[in-house]
Amino acid sequence: xxxxxxxxxxxxxxxxxxxxxxxxxxxxxxxxxxxxxxxxxxxxxxxxxxxxxxxxxxxxxxxxxxxxxxxxxxxxxxxxxxxxxxxxxxxxxxxxxxxxxxxxxxxxxxxxxxxxxxxxxxxxxxxxxxxxxxxxxxxxxxxxxxxxxxxxxxxxxxxxxxxxxxxxxxxxxxxxxxxxxxxxxxxxxxxxxxxxxxxxxxxxxxxxxxxxxxxxxxxxxxxxxxxxxxxxxxxxxxxxxxxxxxxxxxxxxxxxxxxxxxxxxxxxxxxxxxxxxxxxxxxxxxxxxxxxxxxxxxxxxxxxxxxxxxxxxxxxxxxxxxxxxxxxxxxxxxxxxxxxxxxxxxxxxxxxxxxxxxxxxxxxxxxxxxxxxxxxxxxxxxxxxxxxxxxxxxxxxxxxxxxxxxxxxxxxxxxxxxxxxxxxxxxxxxxxxxxxxxxxxxxxxxxxxxxxxxxxxxxxxxxxxxxxxxxxxxxxxxxxxxxxxxxxxxxxxxx
Amino acid sequence: xxxxxxxxxxxxxxxxxxxxxxxxxxxxxxxxxxxxxxxxxxxxxxxxxxxxxxxxxxxxxxxxxxxxxxxxxxxxxxxxxxxxxxxxxxxxxxxxxxxxxxxxxxxxxxxxxxxxxxxxxxxxxxxxxxxxxxxxxxxxxxxxxxx
Numbered sequence: 001x002x003x004x005x006x007x008x009x010x011x012x013x014x015x016x017x018x019x020x021x022x023x024x025x026x027x028x029x030x031x032x033x034x035x036x037x038x039x040x041x042x043x044x045x046x047x048x049x050x051x052x053x054x055x056x057x058x059x060x061x062x063x064x065x066x067x068x069x070x071x072x073x074x075x076x077x078x079x080x081x082x083x084x085x086x087x088x089x090x091x092x093x094x095x096x097x098x099x100x101x102x103x104x105x106x107x108x109x110x111x112x113x114x115x116x117x118x119x120x121x122x123x124x125x126x127x128x129x130x131x132x133x134x135x136x137x138x139x140x141x142x143x144x145x146x147x148x149x150x151x152x153x154x155x156x157x158x159x160x161x162x163x164x165x166x167x168x169x170x171x172x173x174x175x176x177x178x179x180x181x182x183x184x185x186x187x188x189x190x191x192x193x194x195x196x197x198x199x200x201x202x203x204x205x206x207x208x209x210x211x212x213x214x215x216x217x218x219x220x221x222x223x224x225x226x227x228x229x230x231x232x233x234x235x236x237x238x239x240x241x242x243x244x245x246x247x248x249x250x251x252x253x254x255x256x257x258x259x260x261x262x263x264x265x266x267x268x269x270x271x272x273x274x275x276x277x278x279x280x281x282x283x284x285x286x287x288x289x290x291x292x293x294x295x296x297x298x299x300x301x302x303x304x305x306x307x308x309x310x311x312x313x314x315x316x317x318x319x320x321x322x323x324x325x326x327x328x329x330x331x332x333x334x335x336x337x338x339x340x341x342x343x344x345x346x347x348x349x350x351x352x353x354x355x356x357x358x359x360x361x362x363x364x365x366x367x368x369x370x371x372x373x374x375x376x377x378x379x380x381x382x383x384x385x386x387x388x389x390x391x392x393x394x395x396x397x398x399x400x401x402x403x404x405x406x407x408x409x410x411x412x413x414x415x416x417x418x419x420x421x422x423x424x425x426x427x428x429x430x431x432x433x434x435x436x437x438x439x440x441x442x443x444x445x446x447x448x449x450x451x452x453x454x455x456x457x458x459x460x461x462x463x464x465x466x467x468x469x470x471x472x473x474x475x476x477x478x479x480x481x482x483x484x485x486x487x488x489x490x491x492x493x494x495x
Numbered sequence: 496x497x498x499x500x501x502x503x504x505x506x507x508x509x510x511x512x513x514x515x516x517x518x519x520x521x522x523x524x525x526x527x528x529x530x531x532x533x534x535x536x537x538x539x540x541x542x543x544x545x546x547x548x549x550x551x552x553x554x555x556x557x558x559x560x561x562x563x564x565x566x567x568x569x570x571x572x573x574x575x576x577x578x579x580x581x582x583x584x585x586x587x588x589x590x591x592x593x594x595x596x597x598x599x600x601x602x603x604x605x606x607x608x609x610x611x612x613x614x615x616x617x618x619x620x621x622x623x624x625x626x627x628x629x630x631x632x633x634x635x636x637x638x639x640x641x642x
Contacts, residue, residue, distance in 0.1 A: 007577065007587050015574040022567030063588040108563075 003058040006048065006075045009041045009083050009122040017115035030111040031098055037115060038094055041122070042087035049080040053475060059128070059492055067494055068189035072128035076489060077479035078326065079125045082254055085330050086125065089246050089337055090118050092458045096341055097239035099450030100348065103150040104239065110150070117143040117243070124251050128493055130181060130188040130263075133255060134174055137219070140251070141167050144244065148236045156235050163232035170218045177211045184208065191493035193263045194486055209264035213274075216259065220252030222311055223280040226304045230288060233303070234296040238344030241296060245303050246337030250329050253310045257322065260314060261483040274315035279406045281308030282413040289420050295343045295353040295428065298420060299336070302379065305413060306332055312410060313394050316401050322480035324393030327465075327473055331386040334462035335375050341455045342372040346428065348445050350437050355427035359434035365442075368452060369429045371459045376425060378462055380418035386466035393473065506548040513541035521616050522609075531612030535619025542620065546627045562624035569617030576611040 016037030023029045052058060057076040061067060075083070094114060097104045104110045120139030127133050145167065149160035182188055184204050185196040197205055214225075221229040229249070233241050260266055266274060285305025292298040310332070313325025343353050345368050352358055362369040378385035381392075391414055398407030433439070442448050465472060482488065517538035524530030545557055558565075580589035590607025597603050 004581050004587055011574055011577055011587075015571065015578075018567050018570030018574060021563050021570065024561075024563055061586055063590065064586040 003060050005044070006058045006060055006073055006126060008044045009048075009087055010119050010126065012037050012041050012044075013115040013118040013122070017112045017119065020111040020115060021109075024108045027105065030108075034094055034111045034115060035091070038087065038091040038118065041118070042084070042091045045080070045084040045087045045122075048075060049077075049084040052077055052080040053478065057489065057492055068187045068192035071132050072189055072191070072493055073126050073132075074128035074191075074489070074493060075126055077475065077482055078254070078257070081326065081330070081475065081479055082250070083122050083125045085333050086121055086247055086250075087118065088461065089333050089458065090114075090121075090243065092454050092461070093239065093243045093246070093337060093341075096242070096344070096451055096454035096458075099447035099452075099454060100237075100239045100344055101447055102237050102239065103147075107150055109146065113143040113146050114243075116140070117147070121247060121251060125254060128190050130190055130193065130259075131178055134171070134178060137174065137251070137255075138171060140248070141171065144248065147240045148232060148244070150240065151237055153235075159232045159235040163228055166218070166228040170215060173211070173218075174215045177208065177215055180211065181208055189493070190258070190262050191486075191490040194490050195494075197263055205264055206267070206270070209260075209266065209270065212259045212264065213256065213270075216252045216256040217277070218252075220249045220256060220307050220311070221281075221304050222277055222307060223284050223304075226281065226285070226307075229304055230297065230300040233300040234294065238296070238340060238347055241300075242337045242340035242344065245300065245340055246333045249303060249307050250310075250333060253307065253314070253325075253329055256311070257314050257325070257483065260317075261322070262486050262489065266315075266317065271315055271317060274311060275403055275406045278308050278312035278315050279409040281305065281311060282409060283308075286413045286416040286420065290416070290423075293355050295346065295355060295424055296340065298355070298424065299339050299343065302417065302420065303336060305417065306336070306379070308413070309391065309394055309410060312406055313397065316394075316397050316403060317484075318397055318401055319477060319480045319484055320393065320397035320400055322483055323473065323476040324390060324397050326476040326479055327386075327393055327469075328390035330472070330476075331378070331390045331462065331465055334458055334465060335378050335387060338371070338375040338455060338458045338462060339379065341451070341458065342368060342375065345448075345451055345455065348448070348451070349440050349442075352437060355424060357434060357437060358428040359431045359437075360429070361433075361439075362429045363433050364439040368455070371452075371455055372429065373425065375459055375462060376421035377418075378466065380421045381414045382418070384466055386462050386469070389466055389469040389473070503548050506544050510541055510545050513544075514538055517541065517616075521612055524612050525606045525608060526604075531615030532619060534612075535616040535623075538616070538620050539623030542624060543627065558624060562621050562628050565617045565621030566625065567621075569614045569619075569621055572610050572614030572617065576608070576614065580607075 016033050019033050020030045023033070048058070052075055057074055060073040062071040062073065117140045120136050120143060123139060124133055124136030127136055145164045148163055149156050178188060181193065184200055185193055187193055187196055218225040233245055236244065282305050285301050285303070285308060289298045289301035289305065292301060310325045310328050313321045313328060345365070346358065346361060347353050349365065350358060350361070374385065378387040381387045391410065395407055395410060398410065517534040520529035520537060521531055521534035524534070542557065549556065577587050581587055592604060592606050594602055594604040
């Protein structure tokens with residue numbers, strides 16, 4: 001495989017975005033272009049993952065400029081893994097969005113924006129340059145600003161505004177951080193930064209490390225910078241919320257992981273701080289969810305809680321911890337998306353996602369309820385589902401490092417998550433059908449089969465992750481080894 | 496709405512000059528200040544002035560194509576410039592510099608990145624005009640309500 005091909009997951013969606021803009025109101029043509037582009041990108045991303053795992057990372061110097069002047073794109077195991085999972089989730093979610101209708105059917109700009117989101121995400125994963133990481137973030141954030149407020153309801157605009165303002169504040173901080181990094185190290189190439197940062201005074205390194213942690217922490221929604229997420233995500237239309245909850249915070253986590261391992265390895269004090277933040281994120285997220293009675297609002301708080309687990313793994317800073325965090329991020333991408341998609345099916349059948357209003361959905365939709373059951377209990381960490389594997393790996397890594405307190409917290413939070421999922425299950429699915437809530441017959445819901453088909457695929461992706469835990473964990477462990485020993489990465493990029 | 500003749504006449508004079516200047520900036524880019532983005536901004540602000548002068552709904556009269564087509568063509572040009580060098584076995588975005596002697600123009604340097612810049616130019620102009628197209632009808636509605 002030629003190294004240059006690694007731009008495919010970025011350039012194909014961007015080209016498709018250009019074409020779908022041109023085809024404006026021809027929805028069928030737009031759908032065909034988007035589906036082909038995402039199918040091609042994800043197929044390639046999987047092939048790239050296999051190749052990178054066997055033969056080593058792919059590196060491209062854009063414009064053939066020598067490093068560290070030009071922009072470097074790197075697909076190592078971590079990046080290839082996340083790109084493959086993200087593009088697959090995006091492909092299935094697009095099918096779901098087409099079935100769901102809503103803004104996809106009404107707005108000409110849905111497909112271009114969705115494809116720009118894809119291109120930006122892949123760019124953020126594949127770049128080897130800190131400034132280019134900013135560009136990737138901006139591309140998918142710009143698209144997300146429009147997608148989150150697409151229906152233009154009062155609620156969406158109100159909540160979307162806080163999302164946009166916070167996004168812009170974070171991006172501005174990111175830009176400042178980039179300026180400081182360039183001023184102190186004279187480069188923004190991440191491999192080059194690895195070398196240059198080692199020579200910087202301790203205080204400067206710690207300060208820049210803290211600033212980068214702040215920026216990516218805000219993007220990933222860690223405590224205490226998570227407020228924007230449970231506020232804004234539930235107001236977005238369900239297919240959009242599903243994609244956002246599955247993927248966007250994970251890019252923040254990836255950026256955190258990459259900068260912490262490659263540029264500023266945390267010292268003991270930073271590790272202690274990160275562990276404390278991880279524990280607080282888990283607890284506050286799960287407690288916030290307890291008070292919610294709307295399924296989507298409840299799930300949004302769980303995103304925060306689960307981000308805590310990933311930060312926990314990253315903060316352990318050991319091969320097993322980071323491998324666990326990577327596996328956990330993959331699990332989240334599939335499971336979180338699927339849970340929001342179930343909420344969308346409920347919404348289309350009954351017009352409501354409120355736990356208190358609904359009851360006995362299992363009678364009218366046993367199959368969808370079963371899918372929810374699988375995903376919800378995977379999130380709660382019931383064996384043999386993928387959530388259990390991820391949490392087990394993190395707990396083992398925590399015990400290995402002697403981080404007893406945080407490990408204990410993660411177990412308690414797991415229990416509370418189970419309680420929360422059981423609350424949705426008993427509230428909305430179990431019991432006698434609620435009076436006064438009309439459940440539309442399947443035949444009357446437009447695109448129902450497409451939605452449920454996509455939902456099935458994404459639930460199966462989560463299940464497959466659990467069944468293939470051995471090989472997947474092996475891959476995550478190899479990726480974590482690469483991350484913690486960046487010498488190979490640096491040599492490859494700088495030549 | 497009361498129109499200002501001074502403004503209309505000035506815009507008519509400025510528009511063509513600004514558009515030519517924007518194309519100059521587009522070609523001057525790469526080694527000198529300018530480039531697709533700056534050129535696009537100049538053209539976009541000139542068109543913005545023209546829309547204010549012509550009034551809402553003037554987008555269709557001023558542009559021969561739908562604004563979204565500009566966006567589409569611009570983005571295709573950009574991605575094509577990224578991919579094109581790969582067919583020759585070079586790195587993506589790879590580009591060269593050629594110079595030729597033309598009568599009247601003198602020595603002209605052509606940069607391989609020019610299609611990229613042109614794409615950026617079209618995207619910026621397309622974006623500005625899309626915004627004017629989008630807010631146009633609302634402005635119309637407000638006007639009707641005025642006494």
